[in-house]
Amino acid sequence: MPTFPSYDGTRLAYHVHGHGDPLVCVPGGPMQDSAYLGDLGGLSAHRRLILLDPRGTGASAVPEDPATYRCDRLVDDVEALRTHLGLDRMDLLAHSAGANIATLYATRHPARVSRLVLVTPSLAAPGIHVTAGDRLAVARLRANEPWYPEAYAALTGITAGDPAPGAWDAIAPFYYGRWTPEAESYHRSHGTHRNDDAAAVFAAEGAFTPDETRIALKSFLSPVLLLSGAYDLNSVASAVAEFAALFPAARHVTLAGTGHFPWHDVPADFVTTVAG
Numbered sequence: 358m359p360t361f362p363s364y365d366g367t368r369l370a371y372h373v374h375g376h377g378d379p380l381v382c383v384p385g386g387p388m389q390d391s392a393y394l395g396d397l398g399g400l401s402a403h404r405r406l407i408l409l410d411p412r413g414t415g416a417s418a419v420p421e422d423p424a425t426y427r428c429d430r431l432v433d434d435v436e437a438l439r440t441h442l443g444l445d446r447m448d449l450l451a452h453s454a455g456a457n458i459a460t461l462y463a464t465r466h467p468a469r470v471s472r473l474v475l476v477t478p479s480l481a482a483p484g485i486h487v488t489a490g491d492r493l494a495v496a497r498l499r500a501n502e503p504w505y506p507e508a509y510a511a512l513t514g515i516t517a518g519d520p521a522p523g524a525w526d527a528i529a530p531f532y533y534g535r536w537t538p539e540a541e542s543y544h545r546s547h548g549t550h551r552n553d554d555a556a557a558v559f560a561a562e563g564a565f566t567p568d569e570t571r572i573a574l575k576s577f578l579s580p581v582l583l584l585s586g587a588y589d590l591n592s593v594a595s596a597v598a599e600f601a602a603l604f605p606a607a608r609h610v611t612l613a614g615t616g617h618f619p620w621h622d623v624p625a626d627f628v629t630t631v632a633g
Contacts, residue, residue, distance in 0.1 A: 358416055361441035364433045365425065370416035371438065372408040375401025378448070381438060382408045385453025385479065388426060388555035390415025393547055394452065398624030403632040404448075409438055413555045426558035428454075428482075428565065432462045439469060450474040450631070453592070453617065454559065457482040464573035473581045474631055475600075477592040477617045481560060483574070483603055484567025487596045489516035495590040496531055504530045512590075531590050534615040534622035543621060574603045581607035584630065586615035586622070 360370045374396045384391045391408035392415065400406065410417040412434060413426060424430070435458060439447050449470050451459035456478030463470050480487065496512055499505050511527035514520045529544050530536035581604045585597035594611045601609035610630055615622035 360416070361438065363412065363437040365420065365422070367412050367420040367425070367434075368418045369412055369434060369438070370410045372406075372410070374406040374408065375404060377403060377405050379407050379442065379444065380404040380448045380450055381435070381442075381444075382406055383435065383449070383451040383455035383458050384408070384411065385451070385455040386411075386414075386551050386556060387428070387454035387457075387479075387559040388414055388553075389547065389551040390417075392550050393543075395620070397450075397631075398620030398627045400620070400628050400631055403628065407438070407442065409435070411555075413552045414550065423554070423558055424561075426552075426555040427561050427563065428457050428559050429461055429563070431458045431559075432465055435459070435462050436466060436469070445469075446471040448472040448474075450476065451478070452476045454479045454481075457565070460570065460574075463577050463579075464570055467573075467577050467579070470577075470579050472579060473577075474584070475581070476584045476619065476631075477586055477589050478583060478597065478600065479592065480596055480600055481565050482567065482570050483600055484565065484571070485596050485599050487593050491593045491595065492516055492590040495588065495593055498588060499531065502530065502536065504536055531588070532617040534586070534588055540621070543618075571603055575605065578605055582631065583607060583609045584619060584627070585609065585611045586617060586619050587611050587613050588616045591617050 358370050360368050363369050390410045413419045449459050456475040460482040508528050511524035515524050533540040583597050583601045585594040598609050601607040612619050612626050620627045
């Protein structure tokens with residue numbers, strides 16, 4: 358497994374899948390290693406995927422300074438990876454919380470990004486707020502599902518700031534287009550790949566400056582693709598559309614029948630959209 362030293366000497370690892378032009382991929386979590394991305398539903402048949410394990414996750418080393426887990430400082434790890442790969446410019450894909458890292462990277466190093474793909478992105482970097490009502494409205498699209506009553510009751514408690522014991526586990530089906538045994542197994546595997554201590558630092562004070570980010574995005578001229586899932590109550594499609602409007606050259610696509618992990622739910626649609 359290849360590794361490289363980042364700006365502070367922390368040795369970081371990445372995984373390579375497929376052949377062709379490189380596509381650097383930043384996982385979410387936050388602070389989850391890249392294992393859950395797999396080959397992104399078969400995207401590796403079209404691109405050489407470079408999957409970064411963020412510092413303190415997966416095969417990457419734990420840094421001496423825990424403050425370097427903060428999102429804005431993780432940007433420097435992506436730049437160190439680009440330099441290590443010898444790429445003058447790179448195509449960059451990020452999922453969920455990792456989209457905050459990629460967004461800040463695009464504002465700090467716009468000339469280094471040739472294309473940007475944000476998959477069911479977190480909206481903290483641009484400061485876009487998703488209301489409880491927005492999330493509940495998306496959740497109600499699943500009202501005919503057998504697991505819905507328990508999951509919706511749990512979600513109402515979470516959105517009200519008063520989650521019942523086990524509530525976060527109960528809402529897991531909302532993150533997938535179909536709650537099958539395979540989806541449940543995939544979901545359960547996530548917990549073992551996240552660094553919770555690092556995640557607690559990720560959005561610490563100073564990590565995000567939304568007003569500055571919004572201004573900088575107006576000057577980011579490379580093509581951007583933002584993907585949302587029709588059933589995703591985390592990155593609600595209407596909010597992702599608002600995010601897309603901040604870029605001069607962005608396209609927003611909502612994939613039907615999927616939640617927060619579109620390469621898992623609708624791999625063919627995901628690959629066709631991203632590869633295109």
